[in-house]
Amino acid sequence: MTHVPYPYKNLETMRYIFISIGKKRIAKAVDFRPLKTNNFVNLSFGDLLPNGSIDDSISSNNGDIVKVLATVVDILKHFTTQHPETLIFFAGSSDERTKLYTRILKTYYIPFGKEYAIYGIINMGEYYETVPFDPKSDLDYLAFVIKKNN
Amino acid sequence: MPAGKKNTTRKRLKKRTQTTIFVIETQIAAKDTSFPDKVARANEILSKTKFHDPKLFFGD
Numbered sequence: 001m002t003h004v005p006y007p008y009k010n011l012e013t014m015r016y017i018f019i020s021i022g023k024k025r026i027a028k029a030v031d032f033r034p035l036k037t038n039n040f041v042n043l044s045f046g047d048l049l050p051n052g053s054i055d056d057s058i059s060s061n062n063g064d065i066v067k068v069l070a071t072v073v074d075i076l077k078h079f080t081t082q083h084p085e086t087l088i089f090f091a092g093s094s095d096e097r098t099k100l101y102t103r104i105l106k107t108y109y110i111p112f113g114k115e116y117a118i119y120g121i122i123n124m125g126e127y128y129e130t131v132p133f134d135p136k137s138d139l140d141y142l143a144f145v146i147k148k149n150n
Numbered sequence: 151m152p153a154g155k156k157n158t159t160r161k162r163l164k165k166r167t168q169t170t171i172f173v174i175e176t177q178i179a180a181k182d183t184s185f186p187d188k189v190a191r192a193n194e195i196l197s198k199t200k201f202h203d204p205k206l207f208f209g210d
Contacts, residue, residue, distance in 0.1 A: 033189050037201055042192040044185050054185070087201070089192050121199055128198040143195050 005071035014041075016075045017048055022062030029054045030075045035089060040145075043090040045072055057093045069104060073112070080116075080148040091143035102141055109135040119145040 008018035014033060020026040029048040032041040046056030062068075080086065092098030105118060112118070118133035120141040128142065 031185070033185060035189060035196060036193045037196045040192075040196060040201070042185070042189050044188055056188075089196065091192065091195065093188075121195060128195060130199045130201060143192070145201065 003066045003070040005074040006067060008071060008075055010078070016078075018071050018075075020060065020062050020064055020068050022060075022064040024060075024062060026060055026062055028068065028071075030072055032079060032086075032088070039085055040087045040089050041083075043076075043088050045090075057097070069108075073108070076146075077115075084148050084150070087145055087147045089143060089145050095140075098141060098143070101144065105133060105144065106135040109133070114149075116146045116148055121145065 006018040006020065008016050008030075010016050014031060016030045018028050020028050027048040029044075029046065031044040031054055033044070034041050044054050044056055046054040047058050047060060049055055076088065080088070090101070092101050102120075105112070109118070113133075113135075119130050120133045120139065121143045122129045122131060122139055123142045130145070131139075133141075133144065
């Protein structure tokens with residue numbers, strides 16, 4: 001991803017914020033929360049609300065999506081450099097949002113895939129199958145897991 | 151107005167202001183920003199994968 005990212009602040013160990021400057025100025029947040037499974041964290045991303053929570057369902061349409069994504073990737077790189085053994089879990093807040101994440105991963109698979117192992121989780125009914133993410137596949141992924149390559 | 155009464159009123163107003171600030175701070179602190187729904191969903195999905203037992207996925 002070659003687009004210049006926004007500068008960001010790492011306010012707490014697990015939370016980063018930056019300002020999206022497009023049609024409006026919108027505070028964005030990327031948040032990592034530990035999960036029950038060892039070494040896993042959940043990634044949340046969205047608009048930062050005044051009460052400190054994140055709205056990850058909103059579509060800002062601020063005209064700077066590429067730059068925003070470049071910033072999220074930059075933050076991801078910073079976090080995984082600080083915590084190289086951590087596995088990052090993320091899923092969209094809706095099926096549509098997860099499909100959007102699938103399209104983004106497909107678009108940036110070549111540069112991103114060199115640095116990270118990317119897995120997709122597929123709903124098989126009684127259990128969930130974990131497979132390496134395939135940018136050429138039309139699978140409906142439920143969620144994704146990424147880990148920085150050693 | 152006697153000086154003593156002014157002081158009493160000022161003290162009463164000060165006390166009321168402090169009480170108001172305390173209530174606002176309590177409301178902010180009560181808001182959970184740790185995304186319990188998202189974390190619960192992530193835990194549930196992971197529990198149905200081999201990631202639940204990393205040895206199954208990554209080997210020993």
